[in-house]
Amino acid sequence: MSSLEIKTSTNIYHVYVDVKLRHKLPSFLEKEYSNVLIITDSHVEKLFLDDVIHSFGTTTKVSYAVVPAGESSKSIENYFNLMTSAIENGLDRHSLIVALGGGMVGDLAGFVAATYMRGIDYVQVPTTILAHDSSVGGKVAINHPEGKNLIGNFYPPQAVVYDVETLNSLPEKEVRSGYAEIVKHGLISDEAFFNQVMEQNILSTFNPQILKKHLIKGISVKANIVETDEKEGNIRKYLNLGHTLGHALEAELGYGKITHGEAVALGMLFALQVSEKVYGVTLPYDTLYNWLSKNNYPLHLSRVDKYVLLNRMKKDKKSRDLKVQMVLLKAIGQSTIEQLDDEQLIQFLENFFRELVKG
Numbered sequence: 001m002s003s004l005e006i007k008t009s010t011n012i013y014h015v016y017v018d019v020k021l022r023h024k025l026p027s028f029l030e031k032e033y034s035n036v037l038i039i040t041d042s043h044v045e046k047l048f049l050d051d052v053i054h055s056f057g058t059t060t061k062v063s064y065a066v067v068p069a070g071e072s073s074k075s076i077e078n079y080f081n082l083m084t085s086a087i088e089n090g091l092d093r094h095s096l097i098v099a100l101g102g103g104m105v106g107d108l109a110g111f112v113a114a115t116y117m118r119g120i121d122y123v124q125v126p127t128t129i130l131a132h133d134s135s136v137g138g139k140v141a142i143n144h145p146e147g148k149n150l151i152g153n154f155y156p157p158q159a160v161v162y163d164v165e166t167l168n169s170l171p172e173k174e175v176r177s178g179y180a181e182i183v184k185h186g187l188i189s190d191e192a193f194f195n196q197v198m199e200q201n202i203l204s205t206f207n208p209q210i211l212k213k214h215l216i217k218g219i220s221v222k223a224n225i226v227e228t229d230e231k232e233g234n235i236r237k238y239l240n241l242g243h244t245l246g247h248a249l250e251a252e253l254g255y256g257k258i259t260h261g262e263a264v265a266l267g268m269l270f271a272l273q274v275s276e277k278v279y280g281v282t283l284p285y286d287t288l289y290n291w292l293s294k295n296n297y298p299l300h301l302s303r304v305d306k307y308v309l310l311n312r313m314k315k316d317k318k319s320r321d322l323k324v325q326m327v328l329l330k331a332i333g334q335s336t337i338e339q340l341d342d343e344q345l346i347q348f349l350e351n352f353f354r355e356l357v358k359g
Ligand SMILES: NC(=O)c1ccc[n+]([C@@H]2O[C@H](COP(=O)([O-])OP(=O)(O)OC[C@H]3O[C@@H](n4cnc5c(N)ncnc54)[C@H](O)[C@@H]3O)[C@@H](O)[C@H]2O)c1
Pocket: 041, 042, 043, 044, 047, 069, 070, 071, 074, 101, 102, 103, 104, 105, 107, 127, 128, 129, 130, 131, 133, 134, 135, 136, 137, 138, 139, 140, 148, 149, 166, 167, 168, 169, 170, 171, 174, 177, 178, 181, 259, 260, 261
């Protein structure tokens, strides 16, 4: 089993990665809990809920709450309903919330844990590739119709228990979505790793050993960053590569219409193109574009207005005084933050759409 320690100035927790961990969840917890609420979604419920319930044995009171699968469930309505479940199931300050699912469940359940009775313990039990990213680092949130994750906090889990066996049932679309964040971890940290991923066809040659290696590398890139800058004062912003446009697309197209990873993939292409223009450097735009295309990522955006997108981008959490701040690259592994003018951005967006249409 791989175990990584995440040590910030205020917290220490472990990320455990192996197969079959969902059957022994309590063995990864440092405390005993007498009342546990498992929060999951309607797809994951059918696949893994029973295993996790049984892992607690008979002496713990275990209840569960299920939200509909999909990004639109990361909402204020579900947040409120989950609070009601926690109250009705008698959770107190010594109880535990289990976030069983992908990043949607992790962010939502984490935000419930962060705010229930001003904060109770929770454990992340990720079940998607994407959640190698979302389960680590303590960002928890729900969406607002105006923008992604606008309501949230930094609230680290007690542990992350990543049973990679659960990934075998992921549909292709979710494999693609999760790999976008692995690519991001490569671009911001390590050219050799990025190139390794670019050599991989993630759909036809899906290999659990290679996947596990990629997940652990992604987690360690993220761990190194959040250990130094847990609350995004500076270098944590680099983990937002591709997200300024990505989040704007998710909110504008409608939550769930495009997956988070698909949106971030487009956002990373945009960031590479803008970086090339701003810094006059050559970056692997074509390599990434060809890899995304080979792996069937959606790469067309014909019906999105660039002015509408710009307004969405201004609502990004990195913005200051309504000026967009984007993560750019001077080279792979050399991230920067750049403030861009509205007119400049409109030109970059126009150029980006034109290039996308050409293919
Ligand atoms: N907190 C963070 O640092 C962070 C980082 C990255 C992304 N996120 C957030 O994570 C969310 C995206 O996460 P996601 O891609 O995991 O989405 P998700 O949780 O919606 O899961 C995607 C789909 O896969 C299904 N699913 C989950 N596990 C499965 C399994 N093992 N087998 C089959 N189907 C399964 C889900 O039911 C859902 O339909 C977004 O809300 C994004 O904003 C947060």
